[in-house]
Amino acid sequence: MAPTQRSFAQSIWEFFCSLKLTIFLLISLALTSIIGTILPQGQLPPEYVAQISPTKLQIYSKLGFFDMYHSWWFITLLYVFSLNLVCCSIKRLPHVLKFINEPLLVLGDSQRNTFSLKQEIPVSGAPAAGRDTLVEFLKREVASPVVTEHSGEYHLFAQKNAWSRLGVYVVHFSILVIFIGAIIGSLFGYKGYVSIVEGSAVSAVEARNGQQISLGFEVRCEKFAVDFYPTGAPKEFRSLLTILENGQPVPGYKDVKVIVNHPLSYKGITFYQSSYGQANEGSEHYLTVNQRNGAGAERFAIHEGESVTFKDGTTLKLLETAQDVRPFMPDFTGAAARVEVTYKNKSPQTFIVFKDYPEVNAQRGDALIFGYQGTNARMYTGLQVARDPGVWVVWLGCTLMILGLYIAFFMSHKRVWIVLSKGHARMYGNASKNQAAFAMQFEDLADKLKNQKI
């Protein structure tokens, strides 16, 4: 039946317009968001899977708790939140616009009694004569007033910052703009990663979902370097990158320095310094071995993980190398290798040999003295890659939000009426915000009004 249907539709509409729903949604979003800060998100670490019971694991994954910010119910909450915003605005905005565009020009008797701020002055002359003085007064002190003649009285109305009542809608709209920006980014953008070995170039990156994405140009890593503070803490991770089009360096994009907090952008794609390492695959390391009695020296090349056996039956295995040991051993700098040495019929011993400290290498009292001379290995730089065409929409939304918050919280719609009758003029005023401050302004205005000669 039609009336029931209408009331049903009506109640749905009322539901989505209600402020109670807003508060419920804000608190629900706050509470549910906690889950994702406690449970691991995305790829679960094996240690976590091992310690949680299988039933729990199953329930949590069914509920989407391990990717909760993209789960159907969280996204639904955000959609209902947006719907609530839109409905609230559709319902209330017309009233506010009407309030701004069609202000109350004539104060009725009952309305006059509702004001806490009022001031009366006697008028000796005819109302029409005083009117122009008061118009000038309001124009000077507040804003140019609208004058209405009504049953023998003149009603003067002046207002300031009426549009500040729209601030809250600017904030609401800005949230939708940010959401739109985020959606554009997720539809038309991507986040990826690429590692480039020094001297080589790439033309594609791997997106988070594992997909290979072609860049449409090439990026070459000319060099990668790390600087350290004297304490051993890293100071700067630095890649020199060159953009190539058709194999040729693009002017202005040759040897560009990319460090953390200083990315490189080209054709809407941005490269961020993210990680680094030694490209060990196939690279050779150079070690030396000297007889302590000076009987002979030998230099040899070896790969990581490989072993070599000397004439006297001693075996050396190269466990790992680092081109700067300072992060691990603050007292030392430069390259070093960790080796496992097994003298004939002895148990293996593991130690570190340095490139720049031969005297430390010699301090071991063994028959053989080992040294490390470095590697032909190259470094690779790890870069985060992002393309996000929606990001400017997000910043636009953020700017609108700050602007809207400022208007909504710190600007006030001030209204002043003067009703000029035979024998007296009465002034009334109110403000949409910060009544206390307006009360002082009104007092000031009232003092000035008393000095008007009418």
Next chain:
Amino acid sequence: MTSSMLFNATTLAYMASMVVFFGFLASRNQKVGLAGSLLAYAGLSVQTIAIGLRWKESYDMGVGHAPLSNLYESVVFFSWTIILIYMFIDLKYKYRIVGAFVVPFALLGMAWAQLGLASNIEPLVPALQSNWLLYHVITCFLGYAAFAVACGVSIMYLIKAAHEENSSSSVSAGGLMSLFPPTRVLDDLNYRAIMIGFPLLTLGIITGAAWANYAWGTYWSWDPKETWSLIVWFVYAAFLHARFTRGWVGKRAAWLSIIGFAATIFCYLGVNLFLSGLHSYGGGK
């Protein structure tokens, strides 16, 4: 003179201010109240100089950066912003007694920083080498401080409201409670402090997002710190909307403000202590 000595002087000034404010509560002598405020402002001035000096000291060491880079520096800065926002409220709204409930927060911060946290000036790790650090930290902490003031005012509200309920209509209007502003005023102050804090928190979240986008190419990655800042934002957004519906002013608003500040503190410290993420100053590391 070193910044460390001045920070100790600051701590003492805030302690003296708190003691004098408690004396103000007991004596109801306006002069004592004025002394409490002046001590707090003296502490604020010394602390301002100390922060500037520490900034300079970092340059003398050759690792120059704004003193906002680790837990010690952030706690010190938090104390500074709390007194700054208190000063604003004291001078603008003339409710001096609020200091008795706000200065303890600043003292707590300074005492913890001076006694329990490593105060060495460290060089900046690459991730923090950005001007965004300054904008992000300043806006966030000014917001946090406004919420701390709102929380202090809300505690006053609850004490006063409980007292009024107990004494009902009887005449015991004198005593300590007469010093507290009327509940109506406290409720309004709570709202005003949050009105200052909310835009600042919003600005803090936005500058953080802008920085993240500039440094990593993602303005939002649901990192625990980001998520908790959003949770705090949701709580205060609920507070602001709740004021427009009946029944959510007064006591409920006071509780919401206290819950909001608890969430703020968790966002600031709890996330670093209990959860892992991108903001790894202090905490388990």
